[in-house]
Amino acid sequence: MNAGNLKGIICNNSFDTFTDNPYYCAPMSTTRLPKTVEPYRLAASGEHLEGSVTLSAMPRIVDVIGRQEVECHVVMTFDLDEQRQHYIEGSLAADVEMPCQRCLQPMPVHLESTFLLGMVTSDALAATLPARYEPVLVEDEHLDLLPVVEDELLLTLPQVVYHDEADCAVSRDSLQSGDEAEQETPARADNPFSVLRSLKDH
Numbered sequence: 426m427n428a429g430n431l432k433g434i435i436c437n438n439s440f441d442t443f444t445d446n447p448y449y450c451a452p453m454s455t456t457r458l459p460k461t462v463e464p465y466r467l468a469a470s471g472e473h474l475e476g477s478v479t480l481s482a483m484p485r486i487v488d489v490i491g492r493q494e495v496e497c498h499v500v501m502t503f504d505l506d507e508q509r510q511h512y513i514e515g516s517l518a519a520d521v522e523m524p525c526q527r528c529l530q531p532m533p534v535h536l537e538s539t540f541l542l543g544m545v546t547s548d549a550l551a552a553t554l555p556a557r558y559e560p561v562l563v564e565d566e567h568l569d570l571l572p573v574v575e576d577e578l579l580l581t582l583p584q585v586v587y588h589d590e591a592d593c594a595v596s597r598d599s600l601q602s603g604d605e606a607e608q609e610t611p612a613r614a615d616n617p618f619s620v621l622r623s624l625k626d627h
């Protein structure tokens with residue numbers, strides 16, 4: 426055996442080790458979250474998903490905050506707990522604009538939340554879930570992720586937002602000339618309350 430061969434073997438070995446390493450992660454990229462997954466299969470192998478969803482693809486969000494070309498970043502881990510309950514543990518984050526309830530001008534709002542979903546195959550089984558889980562219904566082994574993210578995002582939306590007084594057009598104008606400020610406020614039909622209220626009724 427000469428030095429050249431030896432070197433080749435070492436290189437091959439380290440290459441194999443590198444590609445087989447289950448903990449090797451590709452550099453983070455802005456991939457799309459898959460539309461549909463097989464959550465039981467993902468949980469069985471403890472899979473981790475990370476990607477983004479466009480807010481304008483979620484009609485119930487658009488109803489509340491209007492159409493915004495904003496990405497929601499989502500991370501999900503699929504796993505089983507010690508009672509063999511399949512679950513999804515996740516987090517999401519998005520930067521949107523919502524109308525200030527004092528001046529009705531849009532203002533930046535950072536949305537962020539975590540969630541813990543217990544997979545069930547029927548509504549009846551949802552009642553048997555431990556309290557720490559929100560139920561998520563999985564039919565035919567498949568789950569559409571978009572409505573799941575949308576539900577969580579709706580729960581995360583604040584009911585009302587206000588500018589800091591120093592940044593708010595109404596607060597500023599009321600210090601100067603009271604009445605004129607009201608004529609400048611745009612009419613906005615969007616009502617963040619209506620959707621939240623209908624959510625609670627379910």
Ligand SMILES: [Zn+2]
Pocket residue numbers: 525526527528529530587588592593594595
């Ligand atoms: Zn304001």
